Amino acid sequence: MKKTLTLSLLACAILHASDATNQFTLEKINVVASQGTSLEKKDITDSVTIISKEALEEARITNLAQALSQLGNISGTQNGGFGQSSSMYVRGMDSKRTLVLIDGVRYNDPTNVGASAHFEQIMLTNVAQIEIIKGAQSGIWGADASGGVINIVTSKAKKGFHAAANTEYGSFDSKKISLQTSYGADAFDIVLGGSLWHVDGFSATEPVKGDANYGKRFDVLGLEKDAYENKSFNAKLGLNITQNDRIEISAQTIDSLVHFDNYNGDSSVPKTEFENRFYTIAYKHDDALHAFNLQYNRSLFDRTTELPSWSGGIDTYNYQGSVEEVKIEDKISYFENSFLRLGGSYQKFEQEEITANTDKSYSAKSLFATNYNKFELFDAKPTIVTESLRYDDYNNFENALTGKLGIKQFLYEDIYFALNGGTGFNAPTLGELYGLWGANPNLKPEKSRTYDVTVGNDMLWATAYRNEIRDMIEYDMSTSAYVQALGTSTLKGFELGYKDFFLNQIGFETLYTYIDTQDANNKSLARRPKQQLDTKLVYYVSEDFDIGANAQYVGERYDEADKQGAQTGRYIVANAVANLKANKYVTFYGKIDNITDKYYQVVDGYATAGRSLYLGLSAKY
Numbered sequence: 120m121k122k123t124l125t126l127s128l129l130a131c132a133i134l135h136a137s138d139a140t141n142q143f144t145l146e147k148i149n150v151v152a153s154q155g156t157s158l159e160k161k162d163i164t165d166s167v168t169i170i171s172k173e174a175l176e177e178a179r180i181t182n183l184a185q186a187l188s189q190l191g192n193i194s195g196t197q198n199g200g201f202g203q204s205s206s207m208y209v210r211g212m213d214s215k216r217t218l219v220l221i222d223g224v225r226y227n228d229p230t231n232v233g234a235s236a237h238f239e240q241i242m243l244t245n246v247a248q249i250e251i252i253k254g255a256q257s258g259i260w261g262a263d264a265s266g267g268v269i270n271i272v273t274s275k276a277k278k279g280f281h282a283a284a285n286t287e288y289g290s291f292d293s294k295k296i297s298l299q300t301s302y303g304a305d306a307f308d309i310v311l312g313g314s315l316w317h318v319d320g321f322s323a324t325e326p327v328k329g330d331a332n333y334g335k336r337f338d339v340l341g342l343e344k345d346a347y348e349n350k351s352f353n354a355k356l357g358l359n360i361t362q363n364d365r366i367e368i369s370a371q372t373i374d375s376l377v378h379f380d381n382y383n384g385d386s387s388v389p390k391t392e393f394e395n396r397f398y399t400i401a402y403k404h405d406d407a408l409h410a411f412n413l414q415y416n417r418s419l420f421d422r423t424t425e426l427p428s429w430s431g432g433i434d435t436y437n438y439q440g441s442v443e444e445v446k447i448e449d450k451i452s453y454f455e456n457s458f459l460r461l462g463g464s465y466q467k468f469e470q471e472e473i474t475a476n477t478d479k480s481y482s483a484k485s486l487f488a489t490n491y492n493k494f495e496l497f498d499a500k501p502t503i504v505t506e507s508l509r510y511d512d513y514n515n516f517e518n519a520l521t522g523k524l525g526i527k528q529f530l531y532e533d534i535y536f537a538l539n540g541g542t543g544f545n546a547p548t549l550g551e552l553y554g555l556w557g558a559n560p561n562l563k564p565e566k567s568r569t570y571d572v573t574v575g576n577d578m579l580w581a582t583a584y585r586n587e588i589r590d591m592i593e594y595d596m597s598t599s600a601y602v603q604a605l606g607t608s609t610l611k612g613f614e615l616g617y618k619d620f621f622l623n624q625i626g627f628e629t630l631y632t633y634i635d636t637q638d639a640n641n642k643s644l645a646r647r648p649k650q651q652l653d654t655k656l657v658y659y660v661s662e663d664f665d666i667g668a669n670a671q672y673v674g675e676r677y678d679e680a681d682k683q684g685a686q687t688g689r690y691i692v693a694n695a696v697a698n699l700k701a702n703k704y705v706t707f708y709g710k711i712d713n714i715t716d717k718y719y720q721v722v723d724g725y726a727t728a729g730r731s732l733y734l735g736l737s738a739k740y
Contacts, residue, residue: 141659142174143618143626152220152250152270154489154505155259155460156410156450162493164505164525164537166571166582166614168192168630170249172274177657177667179287179696179710179735181295181316183219183241183249183271189669189694191251192614192630192653196646196721197239199323200728201291202347202377204232205239210253210584211610211634211647212266214238216545216567218256221271222355222369224397227263228420229468230438232594234263234548240373240393242351244285244297244314247274254584255541255569258507258523261466261485265543265567266586273355276301276308282740289733291344293318310355317348324380327724328685334718336729342385345378363406371397381426384724388433394421410450418442436555440470448487456493463487470549479549481515496528503527511544516564519544533576543567547592547601557600565590579617586610591638596679606639610647626657642681646722648688650674663700668693678723685723692717706737 148160148169160167170190180186184205187193197205206214215233219226219241226236243249249271256264280302287295299312322337323345332340355369373395381389401414422438448462464487469480487509496502507523523541530536547562571584588608595602612634620626630653636644651674657667676688696710709732716730 141626141657141665142171142177143620143628143657148248150250150252151272152256152260152268153252154491154507155448155462155487156458156489158491161533161577162503164503164527164539166253166537166539166573166584168251168253170251172247175243175246175249176737177665177696177698178655178669178694179698179708179733180243182239182243183269184238186243186249187238187251187269189653189671190655191249192616192632192651193251194632194648194651194673195238197725197727198722199345199379199725200347201293201318201320202239202349202375203323203345203379203725204237206235206646207238207269208647209251209267209269210569210586210612210632211636211644212586212588215548216263216266216543216588218260218264218268219271220260220268221371221397222273222399223270223414224369224371224399224416225263225418225442225444226397227442228395228418228422228440229442229470229549230420230422230440232550234468234550236269237373237393237395240349240375240395241271242297242314242316242349242373243271244351245273245299245310245312245353247272254539254571254586255521255523255543255567257519257521257543258509258541259487259489261464261483261487261509261511261521262519262544262546265545265565265569265588273353274299274301274310276303276310276355276357278303280740283738285735285737287733287735289735290731291318291320291728293733295735306359308357310353312354313350313352315348315350318346320345320347320378321728322380322385322726323378324384324724325720325726328687328720336718337726343387345380347375347377349373349375363404365403365405367399367401367403369397369399386427388427389425391422391424395419408452410452412446412448414444414446416442416444416446438470440468440549442469443467454492458491460489460491461487468549479553481513481546481549483514484512486510500529500531501527502529507541513546516546519564519566535574535576537573538571540570541568543569545592551592551601557594557598559601559603562592562601562603563590565592575616578619580615582614584612584614593638593644593680604639608636608638608644610634610636610644624659626659627655629654638680643677645677645680645684646687648673648676664698666695666697668695670694673721676721685720687720687723690717690719691715692719704738704740706739707735708737709734 149157153163188195195207214235219236252268256268283299285297295316297314301310322342326332352372358366375393378390396419399416404411420440424436428434444466446464450460452458464485467482489507493503505525511519521542525539527537545565567588569586573582591608615631618628652672655669659665670693673688678684693714694712698708712731
């Protein structure tokens with residue numbers, strides 16, 4: 120009797136776990152940014168990693184930089200802890216070659232180094248999924264997408280009133296609170312929300328490798344804390360004019376303050392204040408043949424930095440920039456599984472007062488087209504072919520013609536073979552040309568080509584890739600200036616992935632990437648780890664309780680090019696999290712980051728967090 124009861128209880132637990140919604144049991148996943156339109160993941164040729172809302176909630180991820188590093192198998196660096204400047208490397212292609220979008224609005228800051236996005240400033244309180252699309256996407260999205268696209272899709276309002284709140288407290292006096300509300304009706308829908316995060320933090324800098332005090336944390340050395348605060352707000356309104364016509368309006372703001380340490384090391388003076396604004400308005404028409412979109416986007420960036428002056432005072436630098444975009448496009452479905460996407464856009468990139476009393480800008484007029492076909496060619500197995508072409512007419516640079524070709528052939532059931540190739544274009548940024556730090560007005564645009572081939576299915580897959588960048592622009596530490604390495608730089612490697620769900624209770628995922636980089640002078644690129652392995656395990660004990668852990672191994676990595684400078688790799692960091700549902704509305708959670716209290720630096724001389732604990736509560740209605 121006792122044995123029978125035990126087996127019955129175990130069976131109930133397994134059945135409960137199978138009914139729960141989690142990141143491993145999701146079925147249909149749509150990808151928005153692959154061809155500039157929404158398609159099921161199985162119907163696209165691109166190499167794509169999806170980070171779902173469920174994965175973000177189960178791992179209790181806060182910002183985009185954390186999500187990409189811990190869940191996306193993307194290598195990254197950060198100049199210290201919370202809110203500090205970060206860089207992400209998609210297949211070794213750095214941040215300025217990766218376009219970041221939130222619901223189609225550009226988050227790449229023309230005032231930032233390399234005009235890259237501020238990954239560490241983007242909170243994830245209202246995210247449905249994050250799409251990481253690898254390989255050149257300039258044929259669809261234009262400049263800044265030569266390495267790939269990271270597209271953040273925000274949650275939509277469901278019918279009726281809904282609300283979600285979260286509060287968290289933890290190490291370094293970290294305090295987080297967020298609230299998201301939505302209401303959906305036949306005539307309209309609205310989403311409103313915001314978040315606040317304040318953390319006292321720890322010193323951004325610590326002794327460099329080789330220093331006698333290397334390995335000692337800020338509290339032991341008596342270094343001051345570098346605090347961080349982020350206030351974010353989002354609003355989205357949809358008006359259904361008819362059954363086929365709709366107007367969407369959205370606004371997002373990011374106000375943050377980050378204290379940091381500069382070249383002088385530990386200091387209480389340096390700080391940066393961000394006031395970034397993002398707006399969009401769109402008219403959409405959908406029927407059986409057309410999916411028409413007329414959209415206006417505006418991204419505003421305002422960044423003020425205070426640094427200690429050489430004379431002993433404080434110098435203040437203000438960077439203001441904007442990106443404006445008007446886009447018109449139509450997806451014409453001419454067969455059941457075939458469409459033609461045609462469109463054009465106007466983009467203007469601007470930075471004010473980049474040098475004394477001088478405003479700089481450039482613009483581009485673009486035409487683009489994508490053709491998509493899905494048919495059964497061999498033994499009734501699906502074949503997918505996509506072709507994209509884009510022409511950008513720049514007023515300050517040479518014009519660019521970029522393209523993309525993808526083929527996907529299913530071989531047996533869900534096992535497929537996919538091949539992708541594309542060309543990319545990156546104009547030198549306004550900061551690289553005319554900025555205060557290391558400007559070089561003689562820089563020319565970069566051109567690139569990327570290729571990848573994948574074999575597998577959604578459970579097990581392998582990808583080999585090769586990226587080529589001609590006349591790559593990089594910052595030269597020896598001359599403190601931006602330079603152009605004439606010739607072709609190559610970044611090549613392979614990726615392996617495995618994801619499964621065992622016994623309806625255990626979710627397991629592992630992602631491995633290997634990369635070999637060489638610039639035009641046959642020197643390896645800085646800060647790209649040779650290998651990276653990310654492993655995630657979640658045990659769904661019951662419908663109401665799950666325990667998860669993730670670990671990351673970072674292989675050999677050097678702080679400077681040609682394997683020079685400090686070796687900042689060869690370490691493992693592990694984190695753990697547990698979620699307990701009190702009822703259908705309230706969930707308590709706890710997480711431990713860096714369980715083993717591993718000491719490491721991802722950038723020589725900049726600190727990372729030791730073991731830290733966070734406790735939180737989330738509520739949904």
